[in-house]
Amino acid sequence: MMLDPNREKYERDDVVAHYAAQSKLQEPEAFLFDRHLTQGMAILDMGVGGGRTTPCLSKVAGTYVGADYAQGMVDACKARFPGLSFVQCDAADMSQFADASFDAVVFSFNGIDVLPGDAARHACLSETARVLKPGGIFILSSHNARMVLNWPDSRGAGLVRALWRTARAAGMMTGTLRRRLISGAFRRGHGYETDPLHGGMTHYISTAQVIEAQLRDAGFELIEDRPCKVTLARAAIFSPWIYYAARRRG
Secondary structure (H helix, E strand, C coil): CCCHHHHHHHHCHHHHHHHHCCCCCCCHHHHHHHHHCCCEEEEEECCCCCCCCCCHHHHCCCCCEEEEECHHHHHEEEECCCCCCEEEEEEEEECCCCCEEEEEECCCCCHHHHHCCHHHHHHHHHHHHHHHHEEEEEEEEEEEEECCCCCCCCEEEEHHHHHHHHHHHHHHHHHHHHHHHHHHHHHHHHHHEEECHHHHHEEEEEEEHHHEEEEECCCEEEEEEEEECCCCCCCCHHHHHHHEEEEEEC
């Protein structure tokens, strides 16, 4: 079966190496992990990539499983963390996991947004609810359709570097707004756009209102959302993506 274009890119050696070199949590991840994950949980780290979240989550978990649909990512994680469990798994089909087998599922760094189309996205949310125990926690992030300003992080930079970062951010924001206006996603608050990342990725983008509705339809209650902290500015209009914590109802 032919891989979808996003998945093909995640299997490339250079992309695998890029994610395997990452180890730092983003501020909203650390905040939500600390707030909603407790010691001894059974945790599924979906879309684990190169294992960026593995050290933190495996330290908390009583049982930890890292999963990714790209075999290259799974192999990289097994090499980095030989004592932990990693499996190849499509987020839209978690049939290898039993019902109610996890206390928490984490799908960080907008992993849900690269799934190929609405059907796969809805299946992912449904499958996540199925493998979670009642009251289980789901932490995810999604690209923000209403970001209108790419605020540069100039902390610690001198005048010249700060000006360069501001100019670069303005150029990037021009491209982002153009893509979102052309696709209509900015106006609707959700939709798909092509991001130049890794040579061109198709990403789903949304708003907090859209995500809350999708979670509710899948059997979740949204607990809180938190803009990605890329600078001192925390407003959603400055945030390329937003993190969410939800609880499985029932």
